[in-house]
Amino acid sequence: MNAAATSDHVQGDFSDRTTLRYLGGTGRFWKEGNEFRMTVSRGAVCREFRITRTIGSRYFEYYVGVQTAGPEPAEPADKGAEHVLPFGYWLTRRQWVPTVHIREDRADDFDDPRLNPYEGFYFRKYDDICGRCHTTLPMADWLARYPEDAGKYSPHRFSMDLTGYLKGQRPDLLQAPVEQMPTEELEKVMQGLMSNRPPAPVLHLGIVCEACHNGCKQHVADPEHAPPHFFPTSPLIYAELPAEKPHGRSHANVNWICGRCHVGVRPLFPGGMSTWNSAEYSDAMRGSCYSKLRCVDCHNPHQATGPVWAHSADHDDASCLKCHAAYREAKARQAHTHHAPGSAGDRCMNCHMPRVNEGLDRVVRTHTISSPSKAVIIENNGPNACNLCHLERPIDWTLGYLRDWYGRNYRESAIARNYRPRAEPVGRIWLKHGFRATRLVAAAAYARRKNPDILPLLLTILDDKYLLNRQFGQLAVEELSGQSLDKWRYSFLLSPDERAPVLPRVQKALAPGSRVQKKTQGEVIDANK
Template sequence: MTRRRRRFLGAGLVATMLVGGAFALTQYESYTSLYDAAYVGSAACGECHTQVYDQWRNSPHALMVREASRSTVVGDFGDHAWTLPASARRSAADAAPVARMRFDGDVPVMSLLDPSTGAMDDFTIDLVVGFQYRQTYLHREPGGVYRRLPLQWSVARQAFVPYWNFQEGSTPSAADLRAQMFTHNSAWNLFCARCHVTHLDIASKDEHHLVADTSWVEPGIGCEACHGPGSQHVNYFAHNYVNRVAAFVNNKARGEPVAYIASGPKLERGQDLSVCSRCHGPDIMLASTEAYRQYEPGYSREGRINDLSPHFKEYPLQPGRTDPTVECWADGRPKGIGMLFRSFIESACHDGGEARCHDCHDPHMNKLPQKPGLLEASAASNAYCLACHDAYRGAAAIAAHTHHASGTAGSFCYDCHMPREILNLVSGTRRFTRTHMMSSIPDPRSSIRYGVEAAPNACNECHADRSPAWALARMRDWWGDGDVDGSD
């Protein structure tokens, strides 16, 4: 084929695409942002969105809830006995096992001591929740309640832990472990499941949470948990190819919303952030339980809301709570892991900027080993922050701003602006993850006033051998920021 002929055919192809695109823009079906739809399941999404579907289906979001089997259980069920920790034993009898774990064929079983009879009662495990940090075990009762068993597997410890005793700082006992199975919030499919499955539907329940008629579209956090029910979206594109061509132009070139589905970047910011906040901001549920229960992402229909942002700052930030999930530091800064989203809402990146969760986080490939840095900044990069704060690009600019040599600890944005001060007990160990309160550096003045253990600061996180007064003096020398005496 001659070069002239190739150019002619290429020009013809471009012209055809332009004409076809123009035709599509005049012939595609209009759609509305207010609609009703049914859930179709993530597999239906995968028919078209093949690449992102393959990424998602191997992610922790997709694998959050699974049927219990030898391949999904990560805890030690090899005829394992569990005894109370030595510190919890009050007599020689307390050294005897209070739980045993085993497989009955391929079915995992947890046996728990009934102190009133001295017998071990068997509880078959029907569902498992989680696998990265810890794993929770659920037993389906005759009344339809999936009961959370009191011992959970800590991946970090490689051991079973009485998780709620650990959370509360209380002493476990055989009687207490048994009692934990009769609390209202141990009925998993009436509480926690809302964030562990896609579209939990509670048809009925009794007041004692012993009987429940519940269902969900699919286990785990599926596509529609974040994008909303997809039947209208699927039908719109399946029956008319012109809609597909027009959508590419409208969505990519014109920035218009995607038809009949919630696509984060196309939503108003409050609606977009609401998708993540529903599960990563439990303080919203505590402040506005009814709004939380009525929420459905991306669109409105009767009895539903799609924007939780009016409630983002509703729950008071106050120190002294005993619930570690929503705990605050002595100066009112968010501390508990349940306040991680709230720490972002209190940040300058939220209030003074346009930051959204997916600017830094990939919800489809969250925490995959082959993609480090998706949910926390890489240990060797300021790339996330420099995408907006371009003035600090380059080694000289970083060194001048941070007073630490580029590439060393203290030169990364998150070392000072996102210190590890969010208490995370999820793994059954006490560790801290990075706050998202990306504003001014957490101030040594609070540490001087309340003590560094009650109000930590970014400087002393690294310089633990120095005093808060020393840290404040360095800040004053570098940025003229405050007085050593701790006054505001």
């Protein structure tokens, strides 16, 4: 999650002044003694950073650092502040890349010469946003600084004695005894706290026991008799708690622990699913299963997930069937799914949690558990579970089965408006969709189907104006063709002008009838089986 930038933690390539060329500028990465360094320069603009921390360790490693040189004033007001740096390291591909999802407006993902890490460098202080979830803070400091996050999904109404907190924990922030301070001055102190000024003290880099168990000081002192807490407890906390297990391992308490961080505002697909990751709890709350389901029923918080989901499809089905016992028998389940036992269409999550969420370097399952026949998804041409497998089928084919199997009917006016041309395979419509996240999801779905016939159309995403679409598009094209696009000097990092001479070479090499295409024809998956 977050670690000190030491040799035993840093995984990026800092050997011999490694460089990255991006948008006419250069990122340089090297080690100076025991310190890791990064410069970001284009033309006369050059900034140098001393790297202090890392973020992430599975797919990408991002970096946090202090600026040591640059065009800013020699003594800026926030001198010494640690910023999220503009380049990170893609561990699975062993390459430097620009960081994304750092700006709220996602301007770091868009072809626009005004948006760049040089003249347009975006100063994102780590402690202001990232630290609340990637670093373990004292529980009282977390609650005081992030009351909206604390209260939005809390299972119980509670309040905190902020005066007592300031007197007991942060007397250094008070210019006089609380009783003598004007209300306006106290309000300024609290506004500063909620703006993380000064930054909260750090207990641990990364996430450790205290982050989830609300401090657990008593448990550490007496582990045999004082169990860890799943809801904050303190003389400063006033809460309307149930009589049974008020601080225990209840469904509501456990899920709220996850919900304190795995939430966020994202662009949404029709149906309300987030388009990109780290908002799993927000998504989960949009479905009904979490009235009983706990996050820990599927995820072990004390074990790392690893680079890929380790559980088998049978294991995942069993998680659903604990509650949906009526479908445990294969015959009953087939009557519900209308697919052969053990097939892709028979798997609970393929239909009710399809892969529509942009993960770090793969598209992963949404945590909004919903019906694949949901009208708002079908009518508004959102990525629906049926056509994510049956990409080659038109929407009327899908509507026919949803009508015959489940008695569902949809507004003809909406279907006619949102599926054009109507007879075209839905997957092809998605690749040309006006919503960028749909194009990304479609490219990944075609890669999973492993049908190279789509390559000519799929190649269009390599020129998409959104960097992340090109990134996932490159992964999809390489998966389908079995070829690294480095061979033709293509990279998703290229600017529009840099892509212009490269794309024709890629299109020619991967055109129908080419030697590359012929090599891939032997491995085709029939999505209808």
